[in-house]
Amino acid sequence: MLRELVVLGTASAVPTRRRNHNGYLLRWDGEGFLFDPGEGTQRQMLHAGVSAHDITWICVTHFHGDHCLGVPGVVQRIARDRVGHQVQAAYPAAGQMYWERLRHASAFADTSVIKTRPVSGEVAHLPAGPVTLTARPLSHPVASYGYRVDEPAGRRMLPAELARHGVTGPMVGELQRNGTVTAPDGSTVHLADCSVPRPGQSAAFAMDTRLCDGVYALAEGVDLLVIESTFLSAEAALATEYGHLTAAQAGKAAAECGVRRLVLAHFSERYSADDEPRFLDEAGEAFGGEIVLARDLMRVPVPKRQS
Template identity: 25%
Template sequence: MSMDITFLGTGSAYPSPHRGASALVLRTEGESWLFDCGEGTQTQFMRSSLKASKITKVFISHLHGDHLFGLPGLLCTVSLNSNPQPDQPVPCVDVYGPRGLRHFVRVALELSGSQLLFPYAVHELEPSDEQCPVEGRLSPALTSSSDALHPQERPGRTVRLDPHTDCYDLIDDKRFVVKAFKLYHRVPSFGFSVEERERPGRLNTDMLKELGLKPGPLYGRLKNGESVTLDSGRVLTASEVLEPALKGRKVCVFGDCSGALGEGFRRVCQGADVLVHEATLEDGQHEKAVDHGHSTPSMAAAVALACGAHTLVLHHFSQRYKPEALRRDGEDDVTELKRQAELVLQGSSTEVILAEDFLTLPVALKKSLMH
């Protein structure tokens, strides 16, 4: 039940030797979920202690090259290094991202003659016109998927905005609820919220035995939260014999943006344990940042504040901001970006962290105080 986030690329616009292009991995229970996949992400995996072969899901925030161009190569290399067992089903890799992603992956794999040893599916989010200036919209002709599927491609869903929640429902299973929300950028961009379901606390079996109850169907009913009437006539409520529930953790990853749209992000990012937000340029370059559809540390901090996030992680820094360890006199100081965010968050309990390539951040388990 451990959960952590590893940053594989924290630079904006293009990969450089000191900051890879955008990519981060959320690891949980043996699975790795990749958020964005700029060029060189597969090599960043090799430089890290993570294994690209563990990837089961990929989320692409938007189609800019620094978030996308590493995806075909990553899929090919994972396949090359995979070793599927003939008698075991090979799980499908699910890829989520804006309309156009399906066509991009298909064309790249097909023209390069790439066959994969696993199936994949691309689930496309249908953007709204308000998410970018007119010139950033992709005409449907460019994203048409009338052509045949790639041999390893499985049909993907088209996910539309739920107007009631202002969100996109991506995943809803026993362990996680994943939703996307709208951002404003030069091209349609999305943020993702991953919410772990609350896990019911364990039964206090010692107490049950003291009450003379043996393991059986009654245990199951209590575990499900029901009350049971004992032979003595006593009504035993679940809360008496259940340990506190484990509260689900919440990790939110914003794509490039100069702001969120609508109410979606407020709804799904509330109380995030970790909120990852871009901070491409420092506060002093606010106008330039917004012109390019990007955020400053103050803007990111305001989002974290609005969501009551526990931790704000800044990343996607202009390549002018070298990692602190490599910075020379007179060069731009990335720690200044941290201070600018902290200024906005003064008085709140939100902590600010600057991401660097290969930083791993644990997301701790929390016991729920109420039950």
């Protein structure tokens, strides 16, 4: 079981010598959610050691160039590498024209494995293998959606209670499948007798947005939140004008939503490496949990399941 974020790029509108345009691959038990493939994503995938075969979803938040200009290269790589499984593409339905332009941006041997899933409205739930992918609108000058991945809730078996009820071996699997099992003494043992609820794990991705209801709905209680922090607080007015967040606002949202691990990304080119500690400090003023300042090619594991 592998659940990790592979960071492919962390710049905002303009790439820098140290940061490529956006690109984030969330690997989750065989599913691969590629969020916002910006320009250069195909090459960054090579550096990160991931391939087109690892992608099962392409999720575009909106159609500003730094979040989508890598789509043609990724599509062509999917075709060139003869990816055989279905790759679903989620993006704002309002940007259908831009998706079509990117999807067919040049002459190349095409592929039939890409299935489009345009999203609209206040919430869209998309089945994605073992998880559900949810899209919610964000606040940006163009139509923009954030995404959330949720594992279904389950139950954690209690060995001591299983032993006390005489449930052993294959009987445990039968109890999990059917909800009841007949114990050796003839009594009926219910799943609730030998287990406790186990919340499913979750991750959320919010790019290019002001603070809004969508941000909070996506981030509520997630194990891993990847969120833009384009500006520092000194540029808060500029952030609001252009539809972005500051690091302090990202930390505030994470704190109010009970996030476990916060990943800051999408940094303006105006800041240098010397400014990076300031992003951590400003986010940390409100959020006391773990904060990761994303860098290109780093891998961030989804926090281990809470017992």
